[in-house]
Amino acid sequence: MQGIPALVPTSAGADTYRVSTASRTVEKYSQENLLKLTQSLQTTLDIDRLLLMFSNELSRLVPHDGLSFTCTEGIKHQAGREADKHYVMTLKVPGKSEIIGVLRFDRDPTPFNLLELENIHRLSSNLAYPIRNALMYEKALLNAAKDPLTGVNNRSMMESTIQREIDLARRHGTPLTLLCADVDFFKRVNDRFGHSAGDKILRSVANSISRCIRSSDVIFRYGGEEFVILLPNTDASGSQLLAERIRTSIANSENRHLDYHINVTISIGVHTLSIEDSPGNLFNKADQALYQAKRSGRNRVCIL
Numbered sequence: 001m002q003g004i005p006a007l008v009p010t011s012a013g014a015d016t017y018r019v020s021t022a023s024r025t026v027e028k029y030s031q032e033n034l035l036k037l038t039q040s041l042q043t044t045l046d047i048d049r050l051l052l053m054f055s056n057e058l059s060r061l062v063p064h065d066g067l068s069f070t071c072t073e074g075i076k077h078q079a080g081r082e083a084d085k086h087y088v089m090t091l092k093v094p095g096k097s098e099i100i101g102v103l104r105f106d107r108d109p110t111p112f113n114l115l116e117l118e119n120i121h122r123l124s125s126n127l128a129y130p131i132r133n134a135l136m137y138e139k140a141l142l143n144a145a146k147d148p149l150t151g152v153n154n155r156s157m158m159e160s161t162i163q164r165e166i167d168l169a170r171r172h173g174t175p176l177t178l179l180c181a182d183v184d185f186f187k188r189v190n191d192r193f194g195h196s197a198g199d200k201i202l203r204s205v206a207n208s209i210s211r212c213i214r215s216s217d218v219i220f221r222y223g224g225e226e227f228v229i230l231l232p233n234t235d236a237s238g239s240q241l242l243a244e245r246i247r248t249s250i251a252n253s254e255n256r257h258l259d260y261h262i263n264v265t266i267s268i269g270v271h272t273l274s275i276e277d278s279p280g281n282l283f284n285k286a287d288q289a290l291y292q293a294k295r296s297g298r299n300r301v302c303i304l
Helices: 012-042 047-058 114-124 127-145 154-171 186-193 195-212 237-252 277-294
Strands: 066-071 078-081 087-094 098-106 176-183 220-223 228-233 266-272 302-304
Touching: 012 047, 012 078, 012 195, 047 066, 047 078, 047 114, 047 127, 047 195, 087 114, 098 127, 114 127, 154 176, 154 220, 154 228, 154 277, 176 195, 176 277, 186 195, 195 220, 195 228, 195 237, 228 237, 266 277, 277 302
Parallel strands: 266 302
Antiparallel strands: 066 078, 066 098, 087 098, 176 228, 176 266, 220 228
16 A cells, blocks of 8 residues: 655655646646536535546546545445555545545556646545535435434335335345334333333334344334334245244343333234235235234234
């Protein structure tokens, strides 16, 4: 990995010539194209598209094989490919200490020279605000999709997610199962211990479910004390085992409020996608199975 160069004049003629040439090249680019680049980067809030647009423009001055950006949370976006020779720089808001993330520039077989590194630094400053705005937009979308109490996905995200997973399951010929889960006698908790205790129970239930499912599974708070869990690539038998694991985990959980231990159980309805199921049918059949579990005595799993 190359280090960040010290772009200062030296007594060596060749080095002085390279720096002064770089300055003239950057100034020429600034006069002719910098405004156009800045304007084009303001046309999108998609980070992948921003990188592609920037990479295409940068390639006019600095040929490269790939460019990637990794934000401070560790999420990586990439345009092009990685190479053995690469240069890494911290992307900051110009004139401020705020770190947005890390940019990596890749090229084989030759490393970047001093002139190219100066061009990279000069042009990258125009990428800072567009990427920061895109990250803020992504965060706002993510927050809008989350239930503020439990931190899981909210109901507004459920419909589009179910449709997407149904399309994927049918395209790849894989099973898809939906669980509807409802906390038993939740109103009694609120009536006896208060809504703060009820909120604590809901967070505990959401955490228990999240610990039981895979990273590919999706959990939603549907409303009140009801949760929906979407299980891609999971058939009826596998989903029944998972539902029982969730039910047992919650029944065995330790829930205390003040000096009281609150026993919590959950009822779960299960339905696996069939050929004729629409998104609405998939949910409704799992919901019917849930009510069957309720009518059968609660704290159990029913499959429809």
